[in-house]
Amino acid sequence: MAAGSEATTPVIVAAGAGGEEVPQFETTCNYVEATLEEFLTWNCDQSSISGPFRDYDHSKFWAYADYKYFVSLFEDKTDLFQDVKWSDFGFPGRNGQESTLWIGSLGAHTPCHLDSYGCNLVFQVQGRKRWHLFPPEDTPFLYPTRIPYEESSVFSKINVVNPDLKRFPQFRKAQRHAVTLSPGQVLFVPRHWWHYVESIDPVTVSINSWIELEEDHLARVEEAITRMLVCALKTAENPQNTRAWLNPTEVEETSHAVNCCYLNAAVSAFFDRCRTSEVVEIQALRTDGEHMKKEELNVCNHMEVGQTGSQNLTTGTDKPEAASPFGPDLVPVAQRSEEPPSERGGIFGSDGKDFVDKDGEHFGKLHCAKRQQIMSNSENAIEEQIASNTTTTPQTFISTDDLLDCLVNPQVTRIVAQLLIQGRSL
Numbered sequence: 001m002a003a004g005s006e007a008t009t010p011v012i013v014a015a016g017a018g019g020e021e022v023p024q025f026e027t028t029c030n031y032v033e034a035t036l037e038e039f040l041t042w043n044c045d046q047s048s049i050s051g052p053f054r055d056y057d058h059s060k061f062w063a064y065a066d067y068k069y070f071v072s073l074f075e076d077k078t079d080l081f082q083d084v085k086w087s088d089f090g091f092p093g094r095n096g097q098e099s100t101l102w103i104g105s106l107g108a109h110t111p112c113h114l115d116s117y118g119c120n121l122v123f124q125v126q127g128r129k130r131w132h133l134f135p136p137e138d139t140p141f142l143y144p145t146r147i148p149y150e151e152s153s154v155f156s157k158i159n160v161v162n163p164d165l166k167r168f169p170q171f172r173k174a175q176r177h178a179v180t181l182s183p184g185q186v187l188f189v190p191r192h193w194w195h196y197v198e199s200i201d202p203v204t205v206s207i208n209s210w211i212e213l214e215e216d217h218l219a220r221v222e223e224a225i226t227r228m229l230v231c232a233l234k235t236a237e238n239p240q241n242t243r244a245w246l247n248p249t250e251v252e253e254t255s256h257a258v259n260c261c262y263l264n265a266a267v268s269a270f271f272d273r274c275r276t277s278e279v280v281e282i283q284a285l286r287t288d289g290e291h292m293k294k295e296e297l298n299v300c301n302h303m304e305v306g307q308t309g310s311q312n313l314t315t316g317t318d319k320p321e322a323a324s325p326f327g328p329d330l331v332p333v334a335q336r337s338e339e340p341p342s343e344r345g346g347i348f349g350s351d352g353k354d355f356v357d358k359d360g361e362h363f364g365k366l367h368c369a370k371r372q373q374i375m376s377n378s379e380n381a382i383e384e385q386i387a388s389n390t391t392t393t394p395q396t397f398i399s400t401d402d403l404l405d406c407l408v409n410p411q412v413t414r415i416v417a418q419l420l421i422q423g424r425s426l
Helices: 036-043 078-083 136-142 169-173 216-237 256-304 310-315 368-387 400-407 410-425
Strands: 009-015 030-034 061-069 100-105 109-115 119-126 129-134 144-150 153-156 176-181 186-189 194-199 203-211
Touching: 030 036, 036 061, 036 100, 061 109, 109 136, 129 136, 136 169, 136 194, 144 216, 216 256, 216 400, 256 400
Parallel strands: none
Antiparallel strands: 009 030, 009 061, 061 100, 100 203, 109 153, 109 194, 119 186, 119 203, 129 176, 129 194, 144 153
């Protein structure tokens, strides 16, 4: 499904959930190459035996075209980027170039997960989607896992719309927030909030944009370490079957050499950011120092003429609150301690509210081409260093031994042992 009706794209196809207590991960789904017209024809239950959906009965399966980046879909129609405007939410200049398109049928959903990077803005274009959200502090109650592995996605072992409470009893403590997102509404998902999303209308269309945050620089290093560990251990366990543990959205190589380059790129970017931040902080301190001198002078002038209120200038007690960067029309979601019986099936439910609009360089989920470019640049740099026999520092090159020294540090292994034991005792 792309800019032209004849262009095709991978579409997830899966059997409708029938009360299953386990999440429906993409590793258990099928993929077909389809055009938008073919999808809509199938979704209207008018598919023919010759189409890509010929093996999938519309009454028993759902389909989802997810993670469709605008820069890939509309590379020949870049003027469409300007039709997506995030400036109303405090991000001037951000448009479709940093956005992703999602198109699904009734029942299409994403398993409960959190995004390692940034925060998320989601605009509902057509149809309604039901969001189930949980705050970051509920992470222990959601039984996180990195299998299947997907870059920057931490999945939950729980099907949150039909949980197995015998196997996952701590889930009872989770604080569910639910919202039905309707056309014209925008949802703000804060950093590290867990979310399960399902389509509750025949056709749903959404556009989102992941907003980079300062904390992401360290998170990318953590993600690179996770990638290296998961790929090394799972490949050693079953080198012939990556499909069992690697999400189909991960199209890059999983070799140790590539993952090492990815880690070095993340570390280099982190130190580059630190150096930039230091310069900015020094400049800010100088500016603040000049500003403070002016304030002190003003305070002295006020005191000399006998005016009151100088204390407020120095303590800031009367300083007005900063306006929300997302505007005044955001409504927080009320917590739901328990889902009503009518919503247990995961398809229908009453409207709720989350951070919803009442009127209706991007790094979040890194575009695969961008990731390949980063790893390629890092790999070339490392090869040049080795070829020239130059001495590298830990800041510019991380070796396998460097990583192992950290991972098998007694403090780390002690924490891992405690987590293993705790996990078995729950």
